[in-house]
Amino acid sequence: MTELFSIGQLARTTGLPVRTVRFWSDLGLVPPAGRTSGNYRMFDAEAAARLDLVRTLRELGIDLDTVERVLREQVTVADVARAHVRALDAEIRTLRLRRAVLSSVADRGSTTEEMKLMHELAKLSAQERQRIIDEFVDEAFAGVEPRPESAHIATGMRTMPAELPDEPTPEQVDAWIELAGLVADPSFKARVREMATAGARSAPRAEPMDPTSVVEHAGAALEAGIAPDSPEGQEILARIVPESTPRDKRLELADTLATFSDRRVERYWSLLGTINGWPQRPPAVPAFEWVIDALRAS
Structure with missing residues (x-):
């Protein structure tokens, strides 16, 4: 019994x-x-x-x-376990994001509104983050002739990680928040579009300027505090641009460099690098700005 x-x-x-x-x-x-x-x-x-x-x-x-x-054997324990693992993984990612946001808030001394904004941006899904970047790039490059150079830049500007790292650093959270603010700025979008359309119009220069030379010589001049319009500054410019270059060509080169040199655009790439975990490079735009000033002063 x-x-x-x-x-x-x-x-x-x-x-x-x-x-x-x-x-x-x-x-x-x-x-x-x-x-x-x-x-x-x-x-x-x-x-x-x-x-x-x-x-x-x-x-x-x-x-x-x-x-x-x-x-009732409608699902197996194994099926439930797999689904629960996925749910826990999502919850863990959310908790890590919250931790990173709170760390950033603590370091910044952020206000309540800033903290709310940071949290809302940081918890966006990978698809939502990618959509924000894609919409920005689509609008900036709309109607631009699809030359290889433009296509390469547009593709690069879309490069977002599938998701923020499992344990994002406060720097990565800050970078995403700053990037989201940057692409939402109409003036920044207009500046990127100006560069894109100018790049599509201009023919490649027969003797392009060596960016390594600019960073080396103009960068050193910047560090030394040498004014671009000073005699010493003009001597340094001669190491980058031949002294025989006519005045009108110098001004044309200065205008071209000014079109394609922008600190905020360079910052965009730097922020993408932080989010993606790429090696960071020292800013190069200040050195090009020095060369622009030196060309116009010569």
Whole structure:
């Protein structure tokens, strides 16, 4: 004869509170094997095993509806475990993002509004972040002749990671927030478009300026505090641009460099680098600005 247990006995056997056993039984998760003449529920050994399974699943954070589906064999425990792992991974990423945002807020001394904005931006999905960047690039390059140079720049400007790292640094959260603000600025979008359309119109120069030379010589002049319009500055310019270059060509070169030199655009690339974990390069635009001033002063 099968041994039967009252709710109290089953509770003592499993270590669960009587009210919990009764509640799960009321939900149909642990049906009684029979009833006494006084209409009290009685349970068998299978009920004890089901209780153990229900308790384990609940302690793992599985909701009661899913527990019921497992018990009815509509899904397997393995299926539930895989789904729960995915859910936990998403929750862990969210918690890490919150931690990074709070660290950034603490370092910045941010206001409540700034913290709210940072949190809203940081928790965007990868698809939402990519959409913001794609819309910016699409508008900036709309109608621009698809020359290889322009296509390469546009593709590069879209490069976002699939998601922020599992443990984003405050710098990466800050970079994403600053980047989102930058692409939302109409003046920045207009500046990128100006560069894109100018690049599509202009023919390649026969003797392009060596950017390494600019960074080396003009960068050193900047560090030394040498004015671009000074005699010493003009001597340094001669190491970058031949002294024989006519005045009109110098002014034309200065205008071209000014069109394609922009600190905010360079900052865009730097922010993308921080988000993607790329090696950072020292800013080069200040050196080109020095050359522009030197060309116009010569």
